[in-house]
Amino acid sequence: MSEYLRDPEAITRLSFERVRAVADLDGLPADMEPVALRMIHACGMADVIAQIAHSAGAATAGRRALARGAPVICDGEMTRAGVTASRLSAGNRVICTIAAPELGDRARAGATTRSAAAVDMWRPDLSGAVVAIGTAPTALFRLLELLDEGAPAPALVVAMPVGFVGAAESKDALIARGGAPPYIAVRGRRGGSALAAAVVNALAREDRA
Numbered sequence: 001m002s003e004y005l006r007d008p009e010a011i012t013r014l015s016f017e018r019v020r021a022v023a024d025l026d027g028l029p030a031d032m033e034p035v036a037l038r039m040i041h042a043c044g045m046a047d048v049i050a051q052i053a054h055s056a057g058a059a060t061a062g063r064r065a066l067a068r069g070a071p072v073i074c075d076g077e078m079t080r081a082g083v084t085a086s087r088l089s090a091g092n093r094v095i096c097t098i099a100a101p102e103l104g105d106r107a108r109a110g111a112t113t114r115s116a117a118a119v120d121m122w123r124p125d126l127s128g129a130v131v132a133i134g135t136a137p138t139a140l141f142r143l144l145e146l147l148d149e150g151a152p153a154p155a156l157v158v159a160m161p162v163g164f165v166g167a168a169e170s171k172d173a174l175i176a177r178g179g180a181p182p183y184i185a186v187r188g189r190r191g192g193s194a195l196a197a198a199v200v201n202a203l204a205r206e207d208r209a
Contacts, residue, residue, distance in 0.1 A: 038202035042194045058156055066200075127152035137165065
């Protein structure tokens, strides 16, 4: 077997040097640059930057919310697992309701997915929160419905649901709202928990990588 780099700090440093070398940050506001770099690092695809959509000041809004201790609400356990607790310096709670015991009954009663039913359980924590959706388009659709029904608005929605059914459409519906609530999204079918968590991690503490 050939020699390979083993030092974790050196790996991180070299990784971000290479990300910066391939990332085309032209046109991105300064507050979005660390977010874009983290996203490229998470997925290994520099071209994802062309699909990033965001409302004006969204990254700043998310960063400020986390700094004041806002909770991070995740649609799935994989997204929650990807959020690095050590980057959350304000004692932020990381909430995921997808494993709630009563969720199956809620989903059957509402004739919907477990992911969508889980969103109804977010309402008490939504106000000023950072919402990270990295898996389920139905979770994003249901969140938008809740907001239309008068639920309190989060400080930021990180919209990265992935797949071939509803992923692009749910993100388009969020983007069409014009920044109410503020959002960071990836257009189209791309997304995933790693990308959603990467955005939260980039906002939780100013990147030093």
